[in-house]
Amino acid sequence: MPIKVLPREVISKIAAGEVVERPASVVKELVENSLDAGATQVDVEVWGGGISLIRVVDNGSGIQASEVELAFHRYATSKINTITDLQSILTLGFRGEALPSIAAVADVEILTRSASDAAGTYLYLRNGTPTKKEKRSRPLGTTVTVHHLFRDFPARLKFLKSTTTESGHIANLLSQYALSFPRVRFSLVIDGRLALHTQGSGNLRDVLAEVYGLELAQQMLEIDEVDQVPGVSGLISPPLMTRSTRGYFSFFVNRRWVRSALLSRAIEDAYKGLLMEGRHPIVVLNISIPPQDIDVNVHPTKIEVKFRNSQSVRTAVQRSAERVLAKRPPPKVKTAAPLPLASPLSLWITKGKEMTSLPVLRVVGQLANSYIMAEGPDGLYLIDQHAAHERILFEKMLAQRSTKRIEIQGLLEPVNIELSPKEEETLKRKGELLCEFGFSLEPFGTRSFLLRAVPAIMKGTNLAEAVRVLLDSLASDDEPSKREEKIAQSLACHSAVKAGQSLTTEEMRELIRQLEQTARAQTCPHGRPTMVYLSSSQLEREFGRNP
Ligand code: ADP
Numbered sequence: 411m412p413i414k415v416l417p418r419e420v421i422s423k424i425a426a427g428e429v430v431e432r433p434a435s436v437v438k439e440l441v442e443n444s445l446d447a448g449a450t451q452v453d454v455e456v457w458g459g460g461i462s463l464i465r466v467v468d469n470g471s472g473i474q475a476s477e478v479e480l481a482f483h484r485y486a487t488s489k490i491n492t493i494t495d496l497q498s499i500l501t502l503g504f505r506g507e508a509l510p511s512i513a514a515v516a517d518v519e520i521l522t523r524s525a526s527d528a529a530g531t532y533l534y535l536r537n538g539t540p541t542k543k544e545k546r547s548r549p550l551g552t553t554v555t556v557h558h559l560f561r562d563f564p565a566r567l568k569f570l571k572s573t574t575t576e577s578g579h580i581a582n583l584l585s586q587y588a589l590s591f592p593r594v595r596f597s598l599v600i601d602g603r604l605a606l607h608t609q610g611s612g613n614l615r616d617v618l619a620e621v622y623g624l625e626l627a628q629q630m631l632e633i634d635e636v637d638q639v640p641g642v643s644g645l646i647s648p649p650l651m652t653r654s655t656r657g658y659f660s661f662f663v664n665r666r667w668v669r670s671a672l673l674s675r676a677i678e679d680a681y682k683g684l685l686m687e688g689r690h691p692i693v694v695l696n697i698s699i700p701p702q703d704i705d706v707n708v709h710p711t712k713i714e715v716k717f718r719n720s721q722s723v724r725t726a727v728q729r730s731a732e733r734v735l736a737k738r739p740p741p742k743v744k745t746a747a748p749l750p751l752a753s754p755l756s757l758w759i760t761k762g763k764e765m766t767s768l769p770v771l772r773v774v775g776q777l778a779n780s781y782i783m784a785e786g787p788d789g790l791y792l793i794d795q796h797a798a799h800e801r802i803l804f805e806k807m808l809a810q811r812s813t814k815r816i817e818i819q820g821l822l823e824p825v826n827i828e829l830s831p832k833e834e835e836t837l838k839r840k841g842e843l844l845c846e847f848g849f850s851l852e853p854f855g856t857r858s859f860l861l862r863a864v865p866a867i868m869k870g871t872n873l874a875e876a877v878r879v880l881l882d883s884l885a886s887d888d889e890p891s892k893r894e895e896k897i898a899q900s901l902a903c904h905s906a907v908k909a910g911q912s913l914t915t916e917e918m919r920e921l922i923r924q925l926e927q928t929a930r931a932q933t934c935p936h937g938r939p940t941m942v943y944l945s946s947s948q949l950e951r952e953f954g955r956n957p
Pocket residue numbers: 439443444447468470471472473481482486487488489502503504505506507508509510551552
């Protein structure tokens with residue numbers, strides 16, 4: 411094919427794909443525009459995961475009648491004038507790409523009024539071109555409605571996840587902006603249901619209570635070091651209040667929500683030694699930094715920033731966090747002692763011997779409160795008690811499930827669980843599945859639920875946490891059979907005996923007896939080995955008895 415310059419329409423569609431990746435990107439751009447316009451109230455409504463409809467209503471400054479069409483031109487912006495302005499950006503937008511990009515991939519309606527106009531301006535755009543314009547009344551502010559996102563982009567539609575997942579992304583996004591702008595009243599309605607509502611009180615703790623629940627909000631520790639450069643402010647969790655993922659890290663740079671490996675590391679370093687392995691804190695931090703010290707123009711979505719002096723930012727964040735954490739007495743963290751093995755571990759893992767079933771084993775003892783030492787007819791077995799128990803419970807759960815005979819345990823004291831908007835969204839769509847596994851959750855106020863029953867295998871104390879972890883693993887879209895496996899895995903992991911827990915000989919015997927009956931005794935549900943084995947002949951070789 412000869413080289414040619416692409417037609418404008420094609421260019422704009424290609425470029426639009428960079429800004430508008432999924433429905434949540436549209437919501438992000440529209441909400442950022444509302445915030446840039448000084449809105450104190452932003453109401454968002456989405457239907458069908460944002461594919462059918464997204465509407466953002468604000469009470470900001472509005473757009474002048476004469477400029478409404480211009481706002482939909484590529485690189486049309488009121489936020490910067492010259493290249494030097496790029497170094498002092500304090501607004502969320504500045505590239506002048508959002509409105510034209512959205513209009514290139516959806517039908518868009520806008521109704522807006524600025525203080526200089528007596529009436530509002532209504533404009534309807536199809537395929538990026540205005541097809542209807544009229545005067546309509548409206549109080550100060552802007553309403554943008556986006557219909558049929560990606561209707562003409564089947565390839566993009568195909569890549570989107572289910573409406574649950576997309577709604578979840580939107581709920582998370584709104585939660586982040588609410589945390590970043592506590593003075594702004596936000597509301598989010600998903601498919602007609604109020605998913606999030608903040609008061610705009612200006613108090614971060616109030617917003618946090620709306621997003622993650624009151625109990626958590628009350629316990630968070632405050633960082634308020636705004637006089638230093640960079641300034642660091644926000645809330646971080648005490649070491650005993652943790653989550654199993656980094657999904658509860660919220661970082662803002664000059665109130666812009668960003669993802670940052672650098673900031674994550676700073677926080678992890680601050681908590682070093684205070685948390686159990688695999689646990690992560692809950693963090694909401696704003697970094698205020700002179701705009702010339704950062705570059706936000708890294709990517710069209712502006713979710714990443716570059717710091718001019720990243721080391722000083724990392725240190726400032728780490729120190730600020732360490733200072734508030736140091737004010738609290740350090741909790742005792744239980745860590746399992748490492749297994750004192752004289753010989754290299756590799757020695758213990760015999761390759762090539764694929765045992766289909768376990769021989770009868772005699773328990774010899776427990777090592778490091780984590781491993782069961784047992785003797786078989788042909789050698790020595792070291793069994794990881796947690797992994798082995800996980801395997802047993804996993805198969806039990808799946809067996810009960812396939813015979814539809816789940817054993818349930820009612821709770822004498824129902825457990826109150828407060829969910830984030832994203833978690834609630836997952837519960838709403840996948841709750842039935844949890845119910846089939848024996849959970850009974852009943853609504854109890856805004857995003858608050860009472861856990862009344864759980865599967866009988868669950869012995870762990872932190873049931874709320876277990877439910878949260880489950881919802882987290884269910885948030886993505888999987889094949890139905892994978893979903894069930896995930897639930898069984900998660901339940902097994904939560905309920906299995908932990909490493910570091912001492913067991914009686916009787917308990918060890920019982921565990922091995924049950925392990926013998928599983929279909930795949932050699933590996934835990936995650937695929938890690940449940941045991942290492944040292945054969946008698948290997949032992950003899952090691953001791954030079956049988957050269
Ligand atoms: P950018 O935000 O990068 O300037 P956009 O395409 O998002 O580019 O918006 C173009 C312009 O339209 C903005 O610069 C602003 O002047 C105006 N605008 C968009 N949305 C709003 C809104 N909700 N309220 C007031 N003005 C708006």
